[in-house]
Amino acid sequence: xxxxxxxxxxxxxxxxxxxxxxxxxxxxxxxxxxxxxxxxxxxxxxxxxxxxxxxxxxxxxxxxxxxxxxxxxxxxxxxxxxxxxxxxxxxxxxxxxxxxxxxxxxxxxxxxxxxxxxxxxxxxxxxxxxxxxxxxxxxxxxxxxxxxxxxxxxxxxxxxxxxxxxxxxxxxxxxxxxxxxxxxxxxxxxxxxxxxxxxxxxxxxxxxxxxxxxxxxx
Numbered sequence: 001x002x003x004x005x006x007x008x009x010x011x012x013x014x015x016x017x018x019x020x021x022x023x024x025x026x027x028x029x030x031x032x033x034x035x036x037x038x039x040x041x042x043x044x045x046x047x048x049x050x051x052x053x054x055x056x057x058x059x060x061x062x063x064x065x066x067x068x069x070x071x072x073x074x075x076x077x078x079x080x081x082x083x084x085x086x087x088x089x090x091x092x093x094x095x096x097x098x099x100x101x102x103x104x105x106x107x108x109x110x111x112x113x114x115x116x117x118x119x120x121x122x123x124x125x126x127x128x129x130x131x132x133x134x135x136x137x138x139x140x141x142x143x144x145x146x147x148x149x150x151x152x153x154x155x156x157x158x159x160x161x162x163x164x165x166x167x168x169x170x171x172x173x174x175x176x177x178x179x180x181x182x183x184x185x186x187x188x189x190x191x192x193x194x195x196x197x198x199x200x201x202x203x204x205x206x207x208x209x210x211x212x213x214x215x216x217x218x
Contacts, residue, residue: 005063005064006066007067008046008066009067011068011070020091027047030042031050031093033076033095041068050090057109063098063141064095075140078093078095080093081093099140105137106143107133107134107135107136110131110146111146114151117152120156121185127151128186129182131182136173144171156186157186161180
């Protein structure tokens with residue numbers, strides 16, 4: 001695993017608001033490592049380190065090795081990052097212990113390819129993206145960087161569904177009860193009206209069942 005996917009950390013002796021505030025004053029972000037049928041580990045990571053990693057688009061889909069000073073190495077997947085509402089700086093992070101065999105639910109970015117081969121787009125249609133990410137279930141050691149959606153042959157008023165996406169072996173969507181839409185090709189006037197009415201983007205998908213186990217500190 002490259003250095004880009006490692007983070008040094010220091011242990012924390014105690015939980016609690018006072019300890020967390022003291023850590024932040026020292027330029028550290030309080031965090032917890034949980035799961036794996038082990039006792040949660042309280043740690044803290046340098047603010048600059050975690051901000052650099054959190055700026056990556058694939059932060060929540062990347063397995064990291066956290067090297068705890070005097071305590072060995074933990075292989076983890078980021079599950080939550082709380083931000084200060086004023087400064088937008090991280091104030092607490094949650095990490096889930098994983099092994100190569102662990103199955104996890106992660107949001108994976110969508111990439112659209114072959115736009116030049118889509119008659120609907122060449123004819124003036126507009127790509128209306130319904131999901132910029134798709135939540136997938138897969139092994140922790142086989143998380144795709146992205147999934148490709150092929151636009152070849154797509155006409156105006158056609159939709160692209162998850163069933164049309166070729167996923168790697170062992171990777172499947174967490175939504176299994178319907179063939180959900182990832183994007184549509186809309187006529188220009190329809191796309192503009194929809195954008196004006198909706199005034200934003202689709203609601204984000206959930207992060208999976210594991211996220212509720214961690215501590216919260218202020």
